[in-house]
Amino acid sequence: MMLPTGRCVLAQARLIGGRAVSISRAYTRSRLLSTLAVLEQKDGQLSHGSLSAFTAAKKLGGTVHGFIAGNNISAAAQEAAKVEGVEKILVVDSAAYDKGLPENYAPLLVENIKKGGYTHVIAGHTAFGKSVLPRVAALLDSQQVSDITAIENESTFVRPIYAGNAIATVESTDAVKVITIRGTAFAAEAPGSGTGAVEEGADPKVDSTSEWVSEDLAKSDRPDLATASRVVSGGRGLKSKEEFDRVMLPLADALGAAVGASRAAVDSGYADNSLQVGQTGKVVAPQLYLAVGISGAIQHLAGMKDSKVIAAINKDADAPIFQVADVGLVGDLFEKVPELTEKVKSS
Amino acid sequence: MSALRILVPVKRVIDYAVKPRINKAMTGVETVGVKHSMNPFDELSVEESVRIRKENRAPGGVEDIVTISAGPAKAQDVIRTALAMGIDRGIHVELKEGEELEPLTVAKLLKATVEAEKSNFVLLGKQSIDDDAGQTGQMLAGLLGWPQATQASKVEFGEGDSVTVTKEIDGGVETVKAKLPMIVTTDLRLNTPRFAKLPDIMKAKKKKLDKKTLADFGLTSDKRLKILKVTEPP
Numbered sequence: 001m002m003l004p005t006g007r008c009v010l011a012q013a014r015l016i017g018g019r020a021v022s023i024s025r026a027y028t029r030s031r032l033l034s035t036l037a038v039l040e041q042k043d044g045q046l047s048h049g050s051l052s053a054f055t056a057a058k059k060l061g062g063t064v065h066g067f068i069a070g071n072n073i074s075a076a077a078q079e080a081a082k083v084e085g086v087e088k089i090l091v092v093d094s095a096a097y098d099k100g101l102p103e104n105y106a107p108l109l110v111e112n113i114k115k116g117g118y119t120h121v122i123a124g125h126t127a128f129g130k131s132v133l134p135r136v137a138a139l140l141d142s143q144q145v146s147d148i149t150a151i152e153n154e155s156t157f158v159r160p161i162y163a164g165n166a167i168a169t170v171e172s173t174d175a176v177k178v179i180t181i182r183g184t185a186f187a188a189e190a191p192g193s194g195t196g197a198v199e200e201g202a203d204p205k206v207d208s209t210s211e212w213v214s215e216d217l218a219k220s221d222r223p224d225l226a227t228a229s230r231v232v233s234g235g236r237g238l239k240s241k242e243e244f245d246r247v248m249l250p251l252a253d254a255l256g257a258a259v260g261a262s263r264a265a266v267d268s269g270y271a272d273n274s275l276q277v278g279q280t281g282k283v284v285a286p287q288l289y290l291a292v293g294i295s296g297a298i299q300h301l302a303g304m305k306d307s308k309v310i311a312a313i314n315k316d317a318d319a320p321i322f323q324v325a326d327v328g329l330v331g332d333l334f335e336k337v338p339e340l341t342e343k344v345k346s347s
Numbered sequence: 348m349s350a351l352r353i354l355v356p357v358k359r360v361i362d363y364a365v366k367p368r369i370n371k372a373m374t375g376v377e378t379v380g381v382k383h384s385m386n387p388f389d390e391l392s393v394e395e396s397v398r399i400r401k402e403n404r405a406p407g408g409v410e411d412i413v414t415i416s417a418g419p420a421k422a423q424d425v426i427r428t429a430l431a432m433g434i435d436r437g438i439h440v441e442l443k444e445g446e447e448l449e450p451l452t453v454a455k456l457l458k459a460t461v462e463a464e465k466s467n468f469v470l471l472g473k474q475s476i477d478d479d480a481g482q483t484g485q486m487l488a489g490l491l492g493w494p495q496a497t498q499a500s501k502v503e504f505g506e507g508d509s510v511t512v513t514k515e516i517d518g519g520v521e522t523v524k525a526k527l528p529m530i531v532t533t534d535l536r537l538n539t540p541r542f543a544k545l546p547d548i549m550k551a552k553k554k555k556l557d558k559k560t561l562a563d564f565g566l567t568s569d570k571r572l573k574i575l576k577v578t579e580p581p
Contacts, residue, residue, distance in 0.1 A: 099521075101523070102485065102488070102495055103494050103495070103525075106489060126517055127498070127514075127515075127516035127517045128516075130481050130485075130497065130498075131485060131495070131497045131498075132485075133485075134450070134481070134482035134483075134484075134485035134486045134489070135485045135486065135488060135489035135495065136489070137451070137482070137486065137489075138451060138454055138485070138486035138487075138489035138490050139489050139490075141451070142451070142571070143449050143450070143451045143570075143571035143572050144450070144451075144480070144482050144486075145572065146479070146480045146481055146482060147479065147481075156575065159479075160479065160580070161376075161477065161478055161479055161577070162361070162367040162376060162476070162477055162479070163476060163479065164580055165366060165367045165580065166367055166369055166376055166577050166578070166579070166580070167577065167578050167579070167580050167581075168574055168576075168577050169574070169575040169576045169577075169578075170572045170573065170574055170575065171572065171573040171575055172571065172572055172573075173571050173572075173573065174571050208494075209492075209493070209494040209525055209526070210494040210495070210496070210523050210524065210525035211523065211524050211525070212521070212522075212523055213511065213522040213523055213524050214521070214522045215516070215519060215520065215521040215522070216519050216520050216521075217518045217519035218518060218519045224518075226517070263535065266536075267535075267536075272519070273500070273515055273519075273520070273536055274515070274516075274517065274518050274519050274520075279476065279479070280388075280473070280474070280534075280535060282517075298363075298364075298366060299363065299476075305580075
């Protein structure tokens with residue numbers, strides 16, 4: 001409701017004359033701040049992690065709208081509309097956007113951003129956000145701000161650079177600010193008793209120049225790595241896939257933790273690519289991060305050093321991981337981890 | 348069948364093994380006297396482009412592989428490295444020391460280069476390990492209106508100019524297919540870059556390296572994002 005009111009004031013002020021215009025512009029500028037949060041879905045199910053875009057949007061102030069597109073997504077849209085403080089969810093129900101192909105999803109977003117006159121567009125720094133948002137930004141001639149961890153005000157954002165070894169505070173001068181957020185820095189809100197409207201969004205019906213062929217997702221009953229409250233992560237020290245599975249998985253299950261891995265472990269085939277934690281893999285910030293047989297290279301630390309409690313088991317007392325660990329144990333992981341697993345199980 | 352004309356942009360960054368230090372003015376990271384090398388993801392694109400030719404993977408063949416880097420005079424070192432790894436020729440867009448381009452500007456620069464070089468396949472790293480933005484490839488694809496496949500772990504060429512790319516996504520992999528011209532960004536698992544051998548390094552010195560300036564492309568290094576401060580992490 002704020003949006004039309006603000007516009008109305010501006011229109012009237014223009015009619016009245018010079019002085020009124022400047023006053024009302026200052027007024028309308030803050031009133032007109034409006035954010036489009038881009039939500040993700042899979043097979044018609046709302047991705048709850050993507051609701052963190054709402055958390056960031058609310059920090060900005062102003063109106064908050066959500067956007068969701070895909071096949072058969074009305075239930076997902078209804079669910080998202082229940083997030084407190086969300087005024088409206090724009091829905092484009094079409095199989096064409098189901099896989100989030102950037103060639104047609106980016107023009108779709110651009111159309112809705114322009115139509116809604118949004119000043120901010122926020123998506124998660126996920127595989128989808130990373131693929132689609134820069135394309136959107138280019139089409140809007142806006143310099144995207146990637147992977148932010150904090151919002152200082154409507155144009156000033158904080159983001160890690162150099163694998164998290166430096167923190168940059170940047171001010172965007174673009175008219176439309178296109179932003180991706182680090183999920184671990186903005187806790188996703190659960191749908192509550194909000195009463196947002198669900199409206200049909202604009203569909204420019206641009207054909208995609210790429211086609212989706214297939215996917216192969218690592219199946220696991222364990223918690224999702226990116227959002228788990230506990231993560232146990234294995235490195236090169238595990239020596240083989242068999243040992244990784246034998247040592248790490250029972251520990252993860254005993255703790256109810258997600259399993260992660262260092263690049264060395266992934267490259268050696270001990271664990272799936274999608275489990276890599278670090279600068280170029282997943283960034284996690286669980287309550288407990290337990291690093292087993294991981295030395296703690298800069299690139300790995302970038303993905304886990306915001307964890308609340310970091311524990312490490314390593315036989316090398318000089319391993320850099322011990323510099324960031326709250327709790328460390330110098331010892332042979334093949335001996336210590338099964339021992340720990342037993343103790344966790346029996347406690 | 349179109350022959351491939353591949354463009355491989357590379358960036359000179361602080362070496363991945365160096366722990367960066369914040370400068371005294373808190374405006375950035377200390378770069379003077381610090382070891383620099385080619386952005387690791389760009390090494391993967393260089394390697395992949397060379398392999399596509401060597402392994403005859405494209406039915407239409409590979410006509411040309413050109414690399415480009417925008418950076419200070421020393422960026423020529425990374426261009427020479429790419430040439431030593433097997434790329435045919437290089438373009439250096441010379442910037443002043445300390446001058447840096449934002450991804451959107453780089454994307455505009457690359458768009459102009461693609462048009463001038465008649466490239467039909469651009470292989471970029473998925474992100475540079477300094478700014479960690481991860482935007483340039485997607486922005487370029489957007490500006491050109493070409494299909495894109497990001498975070499590639501496998502690239503295959505088929506009949507009718509088709510390109511099939513396996514991408515790393517959250518939770519696994521996804522395969523997409525498109526037609527040339529196309530933009531692909533590389534992920535770690537794509538290949539293992541070679542070390543350039545001494546004879547190749549010597550040969551690379553004779554390869555063609557064109558020099559350009561931003562003005563040649565009608566661009567400036569003005570920034571949309573103003574860096575207010577750079578601090579140590581908590």
